[in-house]
Amino acid sequence: MTQPGTTTAPVLKPGVLSSRAQPVLPGHDLLLRPWQEADAEQVARAYEDPAIHRWHARSLSIDQARSWVKFERDRWAQERGASWAVTVRGDLAGRVALGGLDLHEACAEISYWVLPQHRGQGVAVRAVSTLVDWAFGDLALHRVELQHSTLNKASCRVALAAGFCAEGTLRAKALHLDGWHDMHVHALIAGDVRPAVRAGDTSAPAEVDGHVPTTAATVMKSPTTSTAAPSIRIARTELMKLPE
Numbered sequence: 001m002t003q004p005g006t007t008t009a010p011v012l013k014p015g016v017l018s019s020r021a022q023p024v025l026p027g028h029d030l031l032l033r034p035w036q037e038a039d040a041e042q043v044a045r046a047y048e049d050p051a052i053h054r055w056h057a058r059s060l061s062i063d064q065a066r067s068w069v070k071f072e073r074d075r076w077a078q079e080r081g082a083s084w085a086v087t088v089r090g091d092l093a094g095r096v097a098l099g100g101l102d103l104h105e106a107c108a109e110i111s112y113w114v115l116p117q118h119r120g121q122g123v124a125v126r127a128v129s130t131l132v133d134w135a136f137g138d139l140a141l142h143r144v145e146l147q148h149s150t151l152n153k154a155s156c157r158v159a160l161a162a163g164f165c166a167e168g169t170l171r172a173k174a175l176h177l178d179g180w181h182d183m184h185v186h187a188l189i190a191g192d193v194r195p196a197v198r199a200g201d202t203s204a205p206a207e208v209d210g211h212v213p214t215t216a217a218t219v220m221k222s223p224t225t226s227t228a229a230p231s232i233r234i235a236r237t238e239l240m241k242l243p244e
């Protein structure tokens, strides 16, 4: 909502989402569809996966998963953002969402997870690219931001492969289970040139680890877990290095 007295005109008008139904978005050999109540059980299981549990700092009972699905569906009508189930040949493969939607400045933050059995096949990059196509096209956003812990190498790869420009590091920005994490911030601006997206890989999923790195970036213990001093730091440039 625009603050009273703001002198700039809103880029997007209220109603841009709520005046229509959340669309199904086909793209890059997968489909993004609104969440359904029937997804709750799989959603609860998804948050049992150690990597999803870790990076999204959440676990859900079945009842909580039902509320989660409702929350994700309601985001659209409330114009707070929008969340889609990613499906591959009808199977639930992951989640991709826009959060922190600011209609006045036409910007939002993208987030995602992919179920373990669908990892290593380009699902995250294809889902992010499909949503970004829609966000800059149909919705006409100006900027889409992406943040991930500096420890989350897989997410950094997804951001770069989807064409998000690395902009910098936000210190101790996000509270995870093991404390405060520095966050890399990436962004795409409308009109940025993006790499071509590779088609879906129908071969067996590649083995990917839970991307717990052997060398770590920055973790600062949260006051609730320990009063210990910041533990480990490595050069942040390791993760921010862009392809030549």
Ligand SMILES: CC(C)(COP(=O)(O)OP(=O)(O)OC[C@H]1O[C@@H](n2cnc3c(N)ncnc32)[C@H](O)[C@@H]1OP(=O)(O)O)[C@@H](O)C(=O)NCCC(=O)NCCS
Binding pocket: 051, 052, 055, 056, 112, 113, 114, 115, 118, 119, 120, 121, 122, 123, 124, 125, 126, 147, 148, 149, 152, 153, 154, 155, 157, 158, 161, 208, 209, 210, 211
């Ligand atoms: C991060 C995640 C979404 C990646 O999903 P995915 O579908 O396997 O990713 P893709 O197949 O599209 O791979 C994209 C890039 O990441 C790289 N990658 C994927 N998993 C990786 C891993 N564990 N370690 C390092 N790189 C990895 C791929 O090699 C690819 O890089 P490339 O384009 O240079 O070849 C998935 O591992 C996941 O859900 N993790 C847990 C939740 C999470 O981290 N969410 C993001 C929070 S910010």
